[in-house]
Amino acid sequence: xxxxxxxxxxxxxxxxxxxxxxxxxxxxxxxxxxxxxxxxxxxxxxxxxxxxxxxxxxxxxxxxxxxxxxxxxxxxxxxxxxxxxxxxxxxxxxxxxxxxxxxxxxxxxxxxxx
Amino acid sequence: xxxxxxxxxxxxxxxxxxxxxxxxxxxxxxxxxxxxxxxxxxxxxxxxxxxxxxxxxxxxxxxxxxxxxxxxxxxxxxxxxxxxxxxxxxxxxxxxxxxxxxxxxxxxxxxx
Numbered sequence: 386x387x388x389x390x391x392x393x394x395x396x397x398x399x400x401x402x403x404x405x406x407x408x409x410x411x412x413x414x415x416x417x418x419x420x421x422x423x424x425x426x427x428x429x430x431x432x433x434x435x436x437x438x439x440x441x442x443x444x445x446x447x448x449x450x451x452x453x454x455x456x457x458x459x460x461x462x463x464x465x466x467x468x469x470x471x472x473x474x475x476x477x478x479x480x481x482x483x484x485x486x487x488x489x490x491x492x493x494x495x496x497x498x499x
Numbered sequence: 500x501x502x503x504x505x506x507x508x509x510x511x512x513x514x515x516x517x518x519x520x521x522x523x524x525x526x527x528x529x530x531x532x533x534x535x536x537x538x539x540x541x542x543x544x545x546x547x548x549x550x551x552x553x554x555x556x557x558x559x560x561x562x563x564x565x566x567x568x569x570x571x572x573x574x575x576x577x578x579x580x581x582x583x584x585x586x587x588x589x590x591x592x593x594x595x596x597x598x599x600x601x602x603x604x605x606x607x608x609x610x611x
Binding site: 417419421426427428429430431434436475479486487488489490491492 | 503532534541542544547555557589591598599600601602603604605607
């Protein structure tokens with residue numbers, strides 16, 4: 386069965402500091418991996434996705450993530466946090482195990498301090 | 500292209516009532532999925548439809564049902580509402596053969 390674990394329900398960084406949001410997945414087959422961002426009272430917006438083309442994936446708003454198969458990780462990073470990055474971030478895995486469905490992590494709320 | 504639209508955006512119902520939520524996917528997208536988001540359970544998969552057929556279903560009781568029409572628009576229905584059904588219901592669409600899902604703004608349902 387597929388699963389996603391996001392380490393840290395809350396992460397706080399200072400503006401301009403590195404953002405690191407952790408995600409580990411469990412999947413018996415090579416998965417599709419995603420990071421989504423959710424702002425208050427809105428739906429989910431796709432930040433980036435991994436589909437086996439390249440292990441380092443660049444997304445929108447300066448975010449990127451690296452797929453590490455040996456560590457079953459897909460951590461999200463951004464070199465310099467901006468106040469507008471404050472939101473909730475979800476890591477997700479989608480595969481064909483048990484039918485096509487997307488499994489989401491519990492989410493990490495990012496706080497950015499001025 | 501217009502994004503995924505969901506109607507209504509907000510809804511208040513009482514226990515025992517039923518509710519129907521609507522989702523219009525991005526033009527050309529044939530797959531529609533539904534998710535329930537609550538503070539306690541997070542994002543949980545409800546079901547997925549592709550070309551009017553339910554392709555997959557999550558672990559929800561039979562009170563939750565859905566359907567998809569020939570124009571790919573989808574509805575989900577919840578009968579005999581319970582307080583615990585209060586949640587944000589998100590719809591997502593994707594084109595055939597692509598794994599990326601594009602989400603709508605959601606319908607926030609409050610059951611009193």
